[in-house]
Amino acid sequence: MGLYLPFERVTQLGAARVPGLPILPHGTERHPVPGGGSRAVRIEAGDEIWIMDREGMQLAELTFFDPQGRSDAGMIGAKGQGAPGGLQAALMADASGRRVLRALKATGFDIGRADAVRLFDEGSNAGDHVRLHASCDGLLIVCAPGPVPDPAAQTAPTELALYVRRANPGPAKGGLAPPEPLADPLTDLNILPGEAKAYEVRKGQFIQILDVQGRECSDFQAFSLRALDDGLERDIDPTTTRSLMGSLYPEPGIFSKYWSVDHEPLVQIVQDTCGRHDTFGLACTARYYEDMGYPGHVNCSDNITRDLARWNVRPRKGWPAINFFFNTMLDATNAIGMDDPWSRPGDYVMLQALTDLVCVSTACPCDIDPANGWNPTDIQVRVYDQGQDFRPSKGYRMSAESPVQPTRETGFHKCFARHTRNFVEYNGFWLAQDMTGHGAIDEYWACRERAVVMDLSPLRKFEVLGPDAEALLQYCLTRDMRKLSVGQCAYTAVCHDHGGMMDDGIVYRLGDSNFRWVGGADASGLHLREVAQAKGLNVHVRSATDHLCNIAVQGPKSREILREIIWTPPTQPTVDELGVFRFAIARIGDYDGAPIVLSRTGYTGELGFEIFCAPKDAETVFDAVWQAGQPHGMIPFGLAALDMVRIEAGLVFAGMEFCDQTDPFEAGIGFTVPLKSKPDDFIGRAALERRKASPVRKLVGLDIDGGIVPAGGDCIRLGRAQVGEITSAMRSPILGRVIALARVDVTHAEIGTELEVGQLDGQQKRLSARVARTPHLDPTKERVKGNYG
Structure with missing residues (x-):
């Protein structure tokens, strides 16, 4: 979509397009530089360096x-501009920078x-890039500095991309060498396909198993x-592990351990960048x-048997094993099938020894089926000493490429960690599932x-800025942006050309040419950027x-709580004046308090508000809300309870009520598509007109x-015929029935x-049901209005 450098390409394997495999030629590396953060890369004489501003308007600062x-700066063919201004702060922004x-x-x-180089300091568009050449060996540090984020200023730093095309890449099997270790390894083994290697690991040490080529x-x-x-031979038992963990394989988080038949935990998984593995049976x-x-x-x-003989382990014809990166699945008839693994080059799992x-680890030699993508x-395998700061995480990608x-942990993570240990991965972040001592x-009932x-930080936020911002959103969103006043927000859908939904979310108008899109998926923000570029619009996303x-502050007492702690300037509405789908630029406490954006929005069906702030102010904001809320019986709120209240509120x-095969009318949000008044x-307009008519x-x-x-997914039948499917269901505490x-x-x-x-096969078990008015609770939205709208 125009955001790639000339040497980037999409990998083709025959007729198949495989964006998950390397899109860069051998010898070319890509290093993302996070907004506000930094990256350091070793450079050799003759290397070609490219710096790209992926989203536009982002300063780049280079030091060599x-x-x-x-x-x-002359060593990389650039003109120096004095000491680096933002590098020190950028180096302290993340763990990589601190290293x-x-x-x-x-x-x-x-x-x-240092003699710093500043690029894009006079403004840049998405995809702008600069090429440099290194005349000597050295260390290149690239940072993406930015001001301290202000929730109303829309000036958050964004990602840069550093590309290095090596002058002397050297040979590497499959085209890629193993990435740099995450720390100083105690053991560093390269296992070629058709080999198995056994090794000892002490309690507390970490084991990284890395798929080099993908x-x-x-x-x-x-x-x-x-x-x-x-x-005694007491090894990982897949059956015991599945039974105790309640899933096909453990994942980072609470249910993370691998067990022996004696119910002894042997290892736990700490990090997993792939997320798709096999524990059905045997190694090949x-x-x-x-x-x-x-x-x-x-x-x-056989390879495992040979290498374990050094520890007098008895041979076996087939070894039960945890087969990382093996993509197998069960079909409706309980047959096991396979496809190419999901793993990309550099994907890994990180385990920690519990004793x-x-x-023993292998590189599978199978070349007769898709188990290794037909190419072993x-x-x-790397072993790191205990004491490393390897925090639990799962891999997340904004797109296949x-x-x-x-x-990641949100800015409010530590605040909610005071109340629970039960965090689950949601959209690339850790969020609380429920609260210890509450449930x-x-x-x-508190809501x-x-x-x-509740923490809602994983919602995706994109700043849409520029003279054509309104035109872009008018074309990409279903609601009419021309009717949106400054200080107003609107719930809307994002659709594909065929009318299927890509995302839903809320668009905020902060100025004549300043909008903020808050949705559920990265795809909608990437879509906005791609459309803007394709249409040549003067807008930055x-x-x-x-x-x-x-965070969301929800419930009948929410207005009383926030009234005590929110200060708004005279030009902005007060908490009491804030109407539904309106927002105010405000502060916590008084004129000098932490800056926030307060919106009259929520996802509970109750009177409620959302507070947006910079991560550095998150604990200050939470503590103020918490202190004011205690006299009113406020408690923290998790994902499990959120699912209950949102189902009652319709x-x-x-992925449940809508997907890319479902239009807004079928999803029950046809009001977001004003075909007559827009x-x-x-x-998607033409397709939606046809769909609405039929x-x-x-x-x-x-x-x-x-x-x-x-x-979800259970069939709905009238006699023998299926006429629908469940999207979401619950036992409603307030209604006293299943809905x-x-x-x-x-x-x-x-x-x-x-x-x-x-249920069962749809024929053997039936639950009587009848079509009811939705939402089940508060159909006229009186609870949301909270006595006055």
């Missing part, structure tokens, strides 16, 4: 040191005397060293290849009767998710008899229609 510690700072101090490199499986097994010394065996017609084929089970272990490659990001039901506070966090959720064309499905409410709560949201054929969508929810 030669091996003797001298800094001269760079420590390394610089240890080698005697003086940042204060799409390569690696069997892993671990034995209790203490048990081996006693003559001689018998598998023989039955496929390949007698004598090298196999992982002294003997471990190498695996890297984007670099992986670890699961979802207690939190639910309905008093007040709650800049990511702000990491620099703008938000509020839709991506005269302008917008993406509806097929409708989102309805269901009242369900009995106490069984159906699952659901469901998408059904319009023929059977009238209120009062008797239907049945099918």
Whole structure:
């Protein structure tokens, strides 16, 4: 979409387009530089350096040191502009930068005397780039400095991309060398396909298993060293692990351990950038290849047996193993199938030993099926000492081509960690599932009767700025932006050309040419940027998710609580004056307090507000809200309770009530598509006009008899025919019955229609249900209005 350099390409394997594989040629590296952060890369003489401003309007600051510690911008073919102004702050912004700072101090490199280069300081557009050349070896530090984020200023720093095209890349199997270690490794093993290597790991140490080229499986097994010394073989048992963890394989978080048959935890998974693995059965065996017609084929089970012989482990024909990166699945008939692995080059899992272990890892040699993408490659295993700051995380990518990001903590994470340990990964962040000492039901009633506070920071925020900002949003969103006043916000949908929904969210108008899009998915923000570039619009779409966090204060007492702590200037509405879908630029406490944006929005069906602030002010904001809320019975609120209140309120959720095959009318939010009153064309308009004229499905409410709560996706039947499916369901505490949201054929969508929810095969078990008015709770929105709107 114009945001790639000339040497970037999309990988093709025959007729298949595979954006997850390297899109850069051998010898070219891409290093993302986070907004407000920095990256350091070793450079050699002759290397070509490219710096790209991916989103526009972002200053780049470069500093280069030669091996003797001298800094001269001329070494990379640039003109120096004095000492780096933003580098020190950028180096302290993240763990990577702090490591760079420590390394610089240890080698005697003086940042204060560095000769910095500033790029894009006179403004830039998305995709602008500068090319430089290195005349000598050295260390290049690139940072993306920016001002301290202000929730009303829309000036958050954004990502830069650093590309290095090596003058002497050297040979590497598959085109890629292993990435740099995450710390100083105690053990560093390269395992070629068709090999297995065993190694000892002490309690507390970390094991990194890394897929160097991508799409390569690696069997892993671990034995209790203490048990081996006693003559007992106690290794990871997949069946025990699945049973105790309640899933096919453990994940970072609470349910993270791998167990032996004696129910002893041997290792726990700390980080996982891939997220798709196999624990169904055995490492590949001689018998598998023989039955496929390949007698004598090298196999992982025999390799494991040979290398474990050093610890007197008895041979086995087939080794049960945790097969990382192996993409297998079960179909409706319980048959196991496989496809290419999901892993990308550099993907890894990080384990921590819970006792002294003997471990073994393989690089699978299978080349007769998709197990390794038909191309076996190498695996890297590194062992790091205990005490490393490897925090639990899962890999997240904004798009298939984007670099992986670890699961992040929001600005409010420490505040909610005072109340719970039960955090789950949500959209690339850790969010509280429920609160210790409360639980979802207690939190639910607090929201309905008093007040709650919840972290909603993972919502995606994009600043849309420039003379054509309104025109872009008018074309990409279904609501009419021309009717939006400054200080007003609107709930709207984003649709594809065929009318299917991409996202839903709220657009805020901060000025004549200043908007903020707050949605559920990165895809909608990337879509805005791509459309702006394709249409040649004078507008910038800049990511702000990491620099703008938000909490929701919801419940009947929310206005009373916030009235005590929110200060607004005379030009802005007070808390009491703030109407539904309006916002105010405000501060906590008084004129000198932490700056915030306060909006009259929420996702609970109750009177409520959202507070947006910079991460540095998050604890100040939370503590003020918490202190004011205690006399009113406020408690913290998690995802489990949120799902309950939003179902009662008839509020839709991506992947359940809507997807790219569902239009806003089918999702129950047809009010976001004003076809009659919005005269302008917008993406999907023609398709939506056709769909509205000939509806097929409708989102309805269901009242369900009995106490069984159906699952999302359960079929809805009238006799033998399926006429719909459950999208969300719950047992409503306030209504005292099971309710659901469901998408059904319009023929059977009238209120009062008797239907049945099918379970087992849809025929053997039925739950009586009838179509009910939605939302089930407060159909006239009186609770949201809170006595006055």
